Amino acid sequence: MTALTRRCFGMLAGAGVASLAAPSFLRAQGAPHVVIVGGGAGGATAARYIAKDAGEAINVTLIEANPQYTTCFFSNLYLGGFRSFASITHGYDTLAANYGITVVNARATAIDRQARAVRLADGSRVAYDRLIVAPGIDLIYDSVPGYSEDATGIMPHAWKAGPQTQLLKSRLDALEDGQQIVIVPPPNPYRCPPAPYERASVFAHVLKAKGHTGSRIIILDPKPKFSKQALFSEGWEKYYPGMIEWYGPDVHGGIKGVDPAAGTVETDFDTFHGALVNVIPAQRAGRIARDAGLADDSGYCPIDPASMRSMMDENIFVLGDAAIAGDMPKSAFAANSQAKVAAMNVRGDLIESKVFPARYANTCWSLIETDDSVKVGAQYAPTAEKIASTSSFISQTHEASEVRKTNYEESLGWYAGITADIFGA
Structure with missing residues (x-):
């Protein structure tokens, strides 16, 4: 100790x-x-x-x-x-x-x-x-259009630890080289402000360890900035160059919705597809x-x-x-x-x-x-x-x-x- x-x-x-x-x-x-x-x-x-x-x-x-x-x-x-x-x-x-x-x-x-x-x-x-x-917390599932409690089996949030955490890990471990991850962080206020970005980091760690050089992690954030942003950005460039891309609302223009069956996240800028989509909705007491x-x-x-x-x-x-x-x-x-x-x-x-x-x-x-x-x-x-x-x-x-x-x-x-x-x- x-x-x-x-x-x-x-x-x-x-x-x-x-x-x-x-x-x-x-x-x-x-x-x-x-x-x-x-x-x-x-x-x-x-x-x-x-x-x-x-x-x-x-x-x-x-x-x-x-x-x-x-x-x-x-x-x-x-x-x-x-x-x-x-x-x-x-x-x-x-x-x-x-x-x-x-x-x-x-x-x-x-x-x-x-x-x-x-x-x-x-x-x-x-x-x-x-x-x-x-x-x-309770998760406000419909704060992301198209998302629901039923969709968590396809697009896990893992923001309440337990079976969702195990599901997210199994989905991560099953990814093949070249497949993409999309993360949708929550708006403020929410549980553990730096955690979505630490999560992106450990995702990248797993992909890098497997030699998955063709895979990418896209973060579509509803917030214009996030906790420890300069530190995470520096670390991503150092350890995972070109692997993690963060887009704020000034770039993607707003998240219009998700399609769990298709594995897509639609924004005003583009529609992003992920073999793994991690949606973390808004929260309340x-x-x-x-x-x-x-x-x-x-x-x-x-x-x-x-x-x-x-x-x-x-x-x-x-x-x-x-x-x-x-x-x-x-x-x-x-x-x-x-x-x-x-x-x-x-x-x-x-x-x-x-x-x-x-x-x-x-x-x-x-x-x-x-x-x-x-x-x-x-x-x-x-x-x-x-x-x-x-x-x-x-x-x-x-x-x-x-x-x-x-x-x-x-x-x-x-x-x-x-x-x-x-x-x-």
Whole structure:
């Protein structure tokens, strides 16, 4: 484990006793109950930090439809052959066994804010004193004309990790030399801003390793610019000259639609054909948050910058991709950071523990080629209007190879550390 892992995400010994289907011990009678919907970087972190720091003074229930969680972060490294699928897949057993968290593998379908209860798919209800909502994103399939949920089997998005990620990799690995890839990134705001361009990089890495010199990757972007653009452009020219072509809207004139059966993307400029077409549509907060009235007209959920408390309901906190988090990007690092602030405020609400001023952080690493990783990050603090950046950094062009290799090693330590911090393993 690297120094970064130990410093930022070192595990503390848990005091909880095992609990999965039902607790093997009795919590304090009448202890307040916190329910968390969503077991990703935000939700699972919040569950662990509340249970770890409150002990038996608060009952914690984590509701997550899937028994295992595949991280969207680092899934591009799986696509590029740098990691196995198993290495980005994590379970919840340690949260139950070591922290006394009740893990409910079921789909939460609705929130009754008046009754303070979450309804599950089987019709049962779980009452709460405080609720943390971390449902991630929903994809707006029809934001790209011609695209649909049915089309994802032909034009995978792989923006929710799992079977879609495996499908995209199988399609990538099956490509023959000379066949073309077309990527349609999403408009802002969306999960992990640099990720579509890291994905193009690892696609190119796979093609280059196979000697597919005749293949091309076309990026048809709805945005006029993108995160780390100068760094990616430099890397593509260095490692994959002539293989990756990025077109902004000033060139392609707008994406008119896709034809999944034909494998085409039509723009005002031209129609592009891909043996593999990766469409990543626009996004919004997960449906359960929107249906509960926690989102505004943007499709995302406004929060109090100092606490992550919903602006729509004082008994609810919203984390991660679903939240309007000011200057913070929608990333796993950001969600993990936000979860610790929310957990502290939940404990303050329910057991009057001390609440300290909120501080947030984020770093995003992107792999361009083997041992060449670039990063961007910032520190944040709440203002009256939003979570605002207080300082920031970004990799520079023309950096030494040793710096880029160190970045990559740092990212590996971060992944090991943050997944331990989230899942307690």
